[in-house]
Amino acid sequence: MTPDDLPRSPTGRVPRWVVDETANRRVPPHAWAPAPSTPPPGARPRRPLGQRILTVVSLALLGWVVVTGPLPALLRSADLPWLDGVVAGRVPAPAPDVVALADDMHLTAHGRDLLYRAQPELLDATAFAGRCDRPDTTAAEGGAVGCYVGPRGADLRHADGEIVVYRPADARLHGFVVTTAAHELLHAAWDDLAVAERTEVTPLLEAVVAGLDPDDPLHEQLTGSVGPYPESRPTELFAYVGTQVWRPGGLGPRVEELYARYVADREALVAVHTGFRGMLDAVSAEVTAAQGALDARGLTQVLDQKRYDADVAALASYRAALEQQETQIAAMAPRERDRLLLSWTWRDGTVLPSSPAEQTLARARELLARDEAELAARAETLAATAAEIAAEEARVAALRADADALWAQLDPAG
Structure with a gap:
């Protein structure tokens, strides 16, 4: 009072x-x-x-x-x-x-x-x-x-x-x-x-x-x-x-x-405040979303690379087994080689039924060539994806740096 x-x-x-x-x-x-x-x-x-x-x-x-x-x-x-x-x-x-x-x-x-x-x-x-x-x-x-x-x-x-x-x-x-x-x-x-x-x-x-x-x-x-x-x-x-x-x-x-x-117009004045706060939230949300998408894509790339590496190793073992069979059969006498029947289940589950050895080995060679071409295409895809991910990492880093700089400017002592 x-x-x-x-x-x-x-x-x-x-x-x-x-x-x-x-x-x-x-x-x-x-x-x-x-x-x-x-x-x-x-x-x-x-x-x-x-x-x-x-x-x-x-x-x-x-x-x-x-x-x-x-x-x-x-x-x-x-x-x-x-x-x-x-x-x-x-x-x-x-x-x-x-x-x-x-x-x-x-x-x-x-x-x-x-x-x-x-x-x-x-x-x-x-x-x-x-x-x-x-x-x-x-x-x-x-x-x-x-x-x-x-x-x-x-x-x-x-x-x-x-x-x-x-x-x-x-x-x-x-x-x-x-x-x-x-x-x-x-x-x-x-x-x-x-x-x-x-x-x-x-x-x-x-x-x-x-x-x-x-x-x-x-x-x-x-x-x-x-x-x-x-x-x-x-x-x-x-x-x-x-x-x-x-x-x-x-x-x-x-x-x-x-x-x-x-x-x-106080409603408009308050809208200025909510507007710049919304802008800051949007900048942060963009960084968060971009980083989340990048992380997901990076994880997919890691898993694809691991599968590729495993398939390369598996195909190498089948190639070695095929070459070993070819060497052994080539060393046989012609009459013995002609009488030899050979069957094989390929790495993807394809069954090569019992057939003359040279016929089975020829079919295995076709499957090997097919898988090598598929792996080569996957290698190119992985390389291209890796380049895209690297570019996205740079973009997200720039977004984060911009957001950090924007937030830092809110503090004149920062």
Whole structure:
């Protein structure tokens, strides 16, 4: 509950910084990561109450009208909602990639305002290193791919907070960047909500998360992001649910009403998240399927080779037996050889009935030639199959390397 004796804005709202400072509480910045190893948020300083009130009063007495420079940001830090529309010239025009990112996040005009005021930086792994592990955040504990640091009082460059996002080089991970940036933007949106609105929506978000499948990775992500800072759970709920959870018809009128201030099409935003996760799953499934088929084909090749080797050895023994018979019969006297009858059962079960020896041996020679030709054809087939398997092994290895590289890019420290 908000004490009745706290200073209030002209609209009757109690600014968040007043509640925070009255409770003598440090409000942490927020870092997002797609894995349960997401670090807990760190602390965020605020200006003393007297300085904030003095700033607003002094400006009123002087009658300044501000449309450029840092002073509007100072006014906003006083948590006065009637100043929300004073944004012209407050920050440099956003870079084209940030504008495109806002498009892909499906932001409203107000959501874009929050994003642009935070002057988001989209950084590669080298430039991102260390950006989310400053002394005022605990993102250095590992896993962060983006962070939001709320307004930092005297630092006029960041009087509206700042957003830093890791952007992998692989274009297939653009959805990952969109989800990360949207997550951090919703932390800024949480700061933008009135205290009463945060109090109202928190149990509604808890109910949404409680209704998820226990195996949904969001549970571990949420736990990892909150870490030992339970006071961060509401803003993490708002960011995770807003970017990753959708049900037909939405999550309830009040929840969707608050999100709709910042995101014009939240179903489409969540689809970005499910889309890039689906892409990663498809890449992994392709590698798994290709490896499984390769393993099956390799096993067949091994068995075929073993049968071939056994047949070669068996035919060699029959060839040796045939040659031995031919040698023995050739050594006989012609009269004795003419009277000799010979029968034989060939290796495939073919019965050569009792016939003159030379006739039986001639028939055996035909069977030997037949089997040698068949084995030669099998040898060619085995060689061709071996070459195909080698090529497939190279293709599967390339698929695996690509998948590994894709997954590795999810971690800027990897």
